[in-house]
Each structure stands twice: as C-alpha cells, then as structure tokens.
Amino acid sequence: MIKILLCDDHAVVRMGLKMLLNTDEEMEVIGEASEGDEGIRQAMELKPDVVVMDLSMPHGKDGLSATSELKKLLPETAILILTMHDDDEYLFRAIQAGASGSILKSAPHDELLSAIRSVAGGNAYLHPSATKRLMEEYIGNVNKGDADLFNLLSDREKEVLALIAKGYSNKEIAEKLIISVKTVETHKSNLMEKLQMKTRPELVAYALKKGLLGYGI
Structure with a gap:
C-alpha cells in the first residue's frame, strides 16, 4: 500500500x-x-x-x-x-x-x-514534454564541454547510472550487480558529486542523453 x-x-x-x-x-x-x-x-x-x-x-x-x-x-x-x-x-x-x-x-x-x-x-x-526539454538542456551542456565529467566515471559507476536510468531501485541494482545496497548508494553519491548533480531525475536525464541504456548490461 x-x-x-x-x-x-x-x-x-x-x-x-x-x-x-x-x-x-x-x-x-x-x-x-x-x-x-x-x-x-x-x-x-x-x-x-x-x-x-x-x-x-x-x-x-x-x-x-x-x-x-x-x-x-x-x-x-x-x-x-x-x-x-x-x-x-x-x-x-x-x-x-x-x-x-x-x-x-x-x-x-x-x-x-x-x-x-x-x-x-x-x-x-x-511528464513527456518536460523530459524532452530536460534532455535538450543537458545536450546543450554537452556541447559546452561536460564530456570531461563523464570521463571521471568508473565503469561500475556507468553501470549503476545506466540501471538508474532504466528505473531500477537501489535494491534491484544491488541484486543485478551482486553488490550491497550500501555500495549502490555509495556509487550513486559519487555519481552525483562527480557530475555535479543533486537529484535522481538529473541523473536519469544525463544517462539518457549519454545513451547509456544499453551500457555494459
């Protein structure tokens, strides 16, 4: 409930x-x-x-x-x-x-x-129109040079980011990658710090923009 x-x-x-x-x-x-x-x-x-x-x-x-x-x-x-x-x-x-x-x-x-x-x-x-605009905003940021931030991510962090974008919960990500929920939360925290983001929706939009839905999984 x-x-x-x-x-x-x-x-x-x-x-x-x-x-x-x-x-x-x-x-x-x-x-x-x-x-x-x-x-x-x-x-x-x-x-x-x-x-x-x-x-x-x-x-x-x-x-x-x-x-x-x-x-x-x-x-x-x-x-x-x-x-x-x-x-x-x-x-x-x-x-x-x-x-x-x-x-x-x-x-x-x-x-x-x-x-x-x-x-x-x-x-x-x-909502759909908001998603489109959010993606366009981040695509604009890429053109301004945020590629260096992406290069700071480890392969594991990219995997976690891709699964977040697919809608998996922290628990589901942990089960899929065979790691603890606490480790997932640590990766998520590191992602936000490296990408200079504060919320999960920002991470989702960033992952979509980067084409990570099929990354390594």
Whole structure:
C-alpha cells in the first residue's frame, strides 16, 4: 500500500484527488494539508511514502520551499510536484529542490497514478514534454564541454547510472550487480558529486542523453 499525503491549498482539488487515489487498491491517502508548513508537520507525523505537492500555495509556505525542507527532514519520502505550469523554470527549480518528479494538473488520471507508483518505487517521473526539454538542456551542456565529467566515471559507476536510468531501485541494482545496497548508494553519491548533480531525475536525464541504456548490461 502506497501511503500518500496531499498538499494543496484548494479543498476541492484535495477532495477530488483523494477520491481518485483511494479507488486504487494499492494507494491510500493518509493526510491532507493546505500549505507547506502544515504539509511538513503532517509528513513528520504520518511518514507518507509519497507527498503530492502543489507548487502554488499563496498562503503559508509554497511548494518549492516545503519540498526543499521536507527532503532534508525525510529524505526517503518521495515528493511528486503537481503544477499547472508547463514551464522550464518551475521544472528545474522543483528538481533542484529535491522533487522525485513533476506532473501537470491537466494530466489524465491514469498518468497521475503511474507517476505516483513510479516515485514511490524510488524512480523519477517527468511528464513527456518536460523530459524532452530536460534532455535538450543537458545536450546543450554537452556541447559546452561536460564530456570531461563523464570521463571521471568508473565503469561500475556507468553501470549503476545506466540501471538508474532504466528505473531500477537501489535494491534491484544491488541484486543485478551482486553488490550491497550500501555500495549502490555509495556509487550513486559519487555519481552525483562527480557530475555535479543533486537529484535522481538529473541523473536519469544525463544517462539518457549519454545513451547509456544499453551500457555494459
């Protein structure tokens, strides 16, 4: 069962989301909040697997600030940003804040359910148009000379990066490479440091750009 906390300033939106998510036998909405500070308090108390976080909440702490603070307090909790803004600035700020994914409020219901399952499983989720733009951004960075960063990676780190891009969890990567989960986490930490990245979605976009999906596996 995926335990979910909803954080949105519109009660009607929360009610609609709760009705939708609770119809799925694998999901349960365990709490609601109308602004960021309340969302953080609820998350600390309820320990949800996923927080569905609205970006634009005019009263109290906004979604980006709450996401950044919550990831420091509960790093294992996945945060899925729910936004009406199909805009690069919001996308990159959400990823930098530590969000596991982003989905538009206009997205179909089944896409929302898939996004929640994805981030709950430790994977990244970006809606298709955002993925395309993110890849284009990193391709642009390659043209500016990030090839040297890639050359810093060991073969094992490249294997781990490829498996992250394929959507494998840390546990699944450990089983596939016959190493411990702690070693996978160390490799992931080293990847982020060498590539100057902070989140899993950034690693996924980088791996896709580098064409690592078939690397050594």
